Structure formats: C-alpha cells, structure tokens
Amino acid sequence: MEINEPTPLKTAGQEGGVPIPSIAHPKVITLNVGGRKFQTAIDTLRSESGLLAVNLSEGYTWEPQADGSYFLDADPDLFEHLLRFMRRPEVFPLLHTKADGYNYDMYNRLEAEAFYYQMDTLHKWLKAKTYLQAFKTEIGAPVIRNISFVSQYMPAVSMPEIEKDEKIHILACMRKVYLCPRQIAAHRGHADLCGQACHRRQAENAVMYEDEPYWQVMTMKKKVVYDEEVCRIGLGSSEATLDPDVEEREVN
Ligand SMILES: [Zn+2]
Numbered sequence: 001m002e003i004n005e006p007t008p009l010k011t012a013g014q015e016g017g018v019p020i021p022s023i024a025h026p027k028v029i030t031l032n033v034g035g036r037k038f039q040t041a042i043d044t045l046r047s048e049s050g051l052l053a054v055n056l057s058e059g060y061t062w063e064p065q066a067d068g069s070y071f072l073d074a075d076p077d078l079f080e081h082l083l084r085f086m087r088r089p090e091v092f093p094l095l096h097t098k099a100d101g102y103n104y105d106m107y108n109r110l111e112a113e114a115f116y117y118q119m120d121t122l123h124k125w126l127k128a129k130t131y132l133q134a135f136k137t138e139i140g141a142p143v144i145r146n147i148s149f150v151s152q153y154m155p156a157v158s159m160p161e162i163e164k165d166e167k168i169h170i171l172a173c174m175r176k177v178y179l180c181p182r183q184i185a186a187h188r189g190h191a192d193l194c195g196q197a198c199h200r201r202q203a204e205n206a207v208m209y210e211d212e213p214y215w216q217v218m219t220m221k222k223k224v225v226y227d228e229e230v231c232r233i234g235l236g237s238s239e240a241t242l243d244p245d246v247e248e249r250e251v252n
Helices: 044-050 051-056 077-087 104-116 120-127 147-153 196-202
Strands: 029-031 036-041 068-073 136-140 144-145 166-178 208-227
Touching: 029 077, 036 044, 036 077, 044 077, 044 104, 051 068, 104 120, 120 196
Parallel strands: 029 068
Antiparallel strands: 029 036, 136 208, 144 208, 166 208
16 A cells, blocks of 8 residues: 655745755754754654655755754654654664553554654554563463461461462362261361271261362462563564554545
8 A cells, every 4th residue: 555645844935845956955954843852864764754754855845943953843752752763663662661561642642643754664563552562471380379378367468478479369169078977076087086986986887078168279470571572673573463454544
C-alpha cells in the first residue's frame, strides 16, 4: 500500500508548501519543538519520517525562524522519543518502569505522533502494541508446602516463609485417617502406636478410617523476565511480530 501524500507544514509566506526550486537546507539543523531545541542531522530526519522528508526536500520551503531554527508545534517530550528512534531506528522505545508498569498514555500519544510524522516502522510497532511482549511472567515449578506450617499461620495474610512474588495455590483435599479401635486420641492416624490392647480390641473387625479434609498448599515462584529482543530490530523475533494487517493507513 502506498504511503499517503504528506501534508506539507505551513510555512510563513507559503500556504500549504508550494514547491519552490533550489531551497538548500543545512546538513545539521536545529528544530524548535514546542519551545525545546533539538539539533540533528537533516538526513536523520529525512530517512525515518516521511513527513519531514518532504518538508525538508529541496522542493519545499520551510522557513526557519529568526534564530535559524525550524519550528514544530509539537510536544517535545514525545518528539524526543521520535528523534531517538530516527537516530537509531533499530531500537524501539521501552516506556516501562517497575513501579508503574507500561506508560500506556505515552505509548498512545507516541503512536499518533509516529503516524503524523509518517514513521511507518515505529508506527506499526506501536500500533501492534508489540511492547507488551517485552515483559513476561515466568512461573516456576510448584513446591508443596508443609501442612503444619500452613495451619499454624492460616488464615494470617502474611506467611513469613512464602515470599511476596510467589503464586500460592491452596487445594482442598481429603485423606483417610486411621482410627484406633480403642479410640485413643493419640493413636489416631498412627497405627504404629497401637499396642496389644488395641490389637485385641480390633480382633476380626475391619480397620476403621475416617475422612479428614486438609489443605494442600503449593507455591510457585513468579519471575518477571525482560525480553530485550522485543524492542530491537535484528535481534530475532521483533520483526516477525509486526502484524502486516496493521500497516493499513487511513487515506483521506
Ligand atoms: Zn490404639
């Protein structure tokens, strides 16, 4: 699919960017983005942004301000990410902190900005929300926890021996418990404690058991793993994860 025709930036004295021949731009230019200045090679801007490529082409005039900078009415905090990508187009932005997780608002704004500047690779990556694959939670093998330990602490919220990042599974289980024929409480569940008197009482009778519910507690370690390949082109999976369906641009 063809990239839609870029909208030339409005320039002083030039409504809609009418082509004017032989306007030469300097190799290094200063952009004034919403009041913040960015200095960069003009080729950096041209190579990744379809919009800037047109507006900085010989055919279009985009008049600099009195100080020689080129003004863009845009959010400099967002533009900083765009420029960083234009400079190193193989590294995608990771907007994530351990405390707050993903910065969805920033990603959302950045996606709109990448669309506006016609930064197709970045836009596709953002629109597909590929960044969501950068952090994965791995669950370790289940460990069965000691019952007596649990009964000691249940239902206390904090179980000191279980770490915060462990996933806890509690299963309601049933087991058969041996009953002493003389109903001696201390022998319950311990046939080996029954002596001759117990065995005489047992005689020919069937051994008795009782159903007893208990909790089986399993814990699994949760580990958050960062996969840097998701944010890199050429490290393997990231290009493959770009969904071809999302490259559709809306053409007016
Ligand atoms: Zn007994």
